[in-house]
Every structure is written in structure tokens, then in C-alpha cells.
Amino acid sequence: MRTAIFSLVAAGLMVVGCTQTAESGDAGADVAATDTTERNKRLAREFYENLWFSNNTSVYADYVADEYVVHDLGERKNVTEQAIEQKNIADFFHGMGTMTGEMDYQIAEGDMVANRWWLSLSDISEQGQAMGMQPFERVAIINVFRFNEEGKIVEIWNHRHDVELPRPPERHDA
Numbered sequence: 001m002r003t004a005i006f007s008l009v010a011a012g013l014m015v016v017g018c019t020q021t022a023e024s025g026d027a028g029a030d031v032a033a034t035d036t037t038e039r040n041k042r043l044a045r046e047f048y049e050n051l052w053f054s055n056n057t058s059v060y061a062d063y064v065a066d067e068y069v070v071h072d073l074g075e076r077k078n079v080t081e082q083a084i085e086q087k088n089i090a091d092f093f094h095g096m097g098t099m100t101g102e103m104d105y106q107i108a109e110g111d112m113v114a115n116r117w118w119l120s121l122s123d124i125s126e127q128g129q130a131m132g133m134q135p136f137e138r139v140a141i142i143n144v145f146r147f148n149e150e151g152k153i154v155e156i157w158n159h160r161h162d163v164e165l166p167r168p169p170e171r172h173d174a
Contacts, residue, residue, distance in 0.1 A: 068153055
């Protein structure tokens with residue numbers, strides 16, 4: 001009888017031990033996934049801080065893969081672009097005046113990071129004035145990034161609240 005009880009207790013301990021080992025393995029995978037997700041959030045924040053909030057656009061290749069796919073409003077849907085385009089776009093907007101922004105919040109899961117941020121434009125340049133650009137403050141923008149394993153942006157979804165952006169005056173001389 002003692003042998004039977006001992007055998008049952010030993011078997012029970014082995015099951016508990018195996019379960020804890022399996023859970024520990026899952027916990028390790030969860031930690032790695034969390035680390036990658038946090039890395040991607042940090043890289044997304046740095047992308048905005050450098051390219052959009054401070055006009056440090058020369059570092060674009062630190063954040064964007066050589067080629068990426070963009071899903072935008074308007075004509076740029078499912079378009080593959082070279083990384084340099086992110087620099088060109090940011091440079092264009094910085095040329096309009098003093099562009100600043102701030103991160104509002106981020107939501108991340110796996111290789112995806114959703115970013116909600118504020119964009120402001122002041123001190124309109126001559127180029128911006130010639131294009132009819134007007135100052136604006138704190139326009140909400142949402143972008144979703146997909147990152148590859150190396151931590152580079154490989155896909156971008158752009159969602160701007162363009163309703164709040166000022167429009168150039170309509171021309172009636174045509």
C-alpha cells in the first residue's frame with residue numbers, strides 16, 4: 001500500500017514538474033515577444049522624434065527597411081517605395097515651416113505598432129506660403145507600422161485627420 005501511495009505521489013510531482021517546465025518555456029517566449037514589441041515601440045517613437053519632430057532626417061535608414069509598402073489615403077495604396085522616400089517626405093514638410101510634434105500614445109502587438117501623434121506647423125516658410133500653407137497646431141495623425149525581425153519598418157498605414165488641416169485658398173482666376 002505504501003508503495004502504491006508513494007508511486008502516486010511521485011507521479012503527481014512529475015506531472016507538476018513537467019507542467020512548470022512547460023510554463024517556464026512559454027514564459028520565456030512571452031518575455032522575448034514583449035522585448036521585441038517594446039523594441040518596436042521604441043523604434044517607432046525614435047522614428048518620429050528624429051524624422052518628424054526634430055528634422056534629423058538623415059537617420060531614416062536606421063528605421064526604415066530598404067523597401068517598404070505604404071498604404072495611404074489617396075493614390076499611394078499598396079505602393080512599394082525605397083526607404084529614401086521617408087526622408088524626402090519629411091524634408092518636404094520641414095521645408096514648409098517649423099514642424100514639431102509629440103507622441104500621444106502607442107499600442108503594440110507582435111510586429112505591429114499603432115502610433116497616435118500630434119503634428120504642428122508654424123513659422124511658414126516662403127516655399128510654404130507659395131503653396132498656400134497655413135500654420136496649424138496639434139493635428140492628430142495615426143500611423144501603423146509593421147516591423148521585420150531586424151527592427152526595420154517594412155509596412156506603413158497612414159491615417160491623417162485631414163479635415164483639421166488648413167487648405168490653400170481656392171483660386172477663382174481660372
